[in-house]
Amino acid sequence: xxxxxxxxxxxxxxxxxxxxxxxxxxxxxxxxxxxxxxxxxxxxxxxxxxxxxxxxxxxxxxxxxxxxxxxxxxxxxxxxxxxxxxxxxxxxxxxxxxxxxxxxxxxxxxxxxxxxxxxxx
Numbered sequence: 001x002x003x004x005x006x007x008x009x010x011x012x013x014x015x016x017x018x019x020x021x022x023x024x025x026x027x028x029x030x031x032x033x034x035x036x037x038x039x040x041x042x043x044x045x046x047x048x049x050x051x052x053x054x055x056x057x058x059x060x061x062x063x064x065x066x067x068x069x070x071x072x073x074x075x076x077x078x079x080x081x082x083x084x085x086x087x088x089x090x091x092x093x094x095x096x097x098x099x100x101x102x103x104x105x106x107x108x109x110x111x112x113x114x115x116x117x118x119x120x121x
Contacts, residue, residue: 002041011038014048020073024050048073055080064090066113067106075102 006015018035024047025033037043052069055077059068067090072080075097083096097103 002044003039011035012044013041014044016044016048016051020051021047023054027054060084060088062088062090062093066090066110067094070106070109071097071102074105075099 002012004010004012004015008017010017011021016038021033021035021038024030027050028046038047052073055072056065056069058077059065059072060081062068062084068080068084071083071093079098079102083098084093087093087096094103094106097106
């Protein structure tokens with residue numbers, strides 16, 4: 001639902017927080033951006049995929065950056081960095097995730113990612 005609003009103020013299809021969207025807007029020099037623009041599916045997908053890519057590229061040295069990026073997206077980068085401290089194992093990282101909802105989210109996305117990878121082989 002492109003008009004969806006989360007209980008913590010998230011917007012649109014990818015349920016993007018305003019702070020993350022403002023980072024995206026600054027990075028792409030979108031000076032006219034307003035949070036309501038996230039209700040446009042194209043804008044929402046651009047901002048959301050940019051934010052995921054940002055954290056995938058900034059993940060600590062690990063065997064798989066996806067869990068870190070997803071946890072940063074879902075629970076925030078500060079918490080994700082804390083869970084990633086002193087490990088380069090994505091499995092260990094997932095075990096350290098301190099919020100069950102975030103852990104479930106990471107595992108669910110990973111499962112769906114594998115399903116789609118197998119479907120397109």
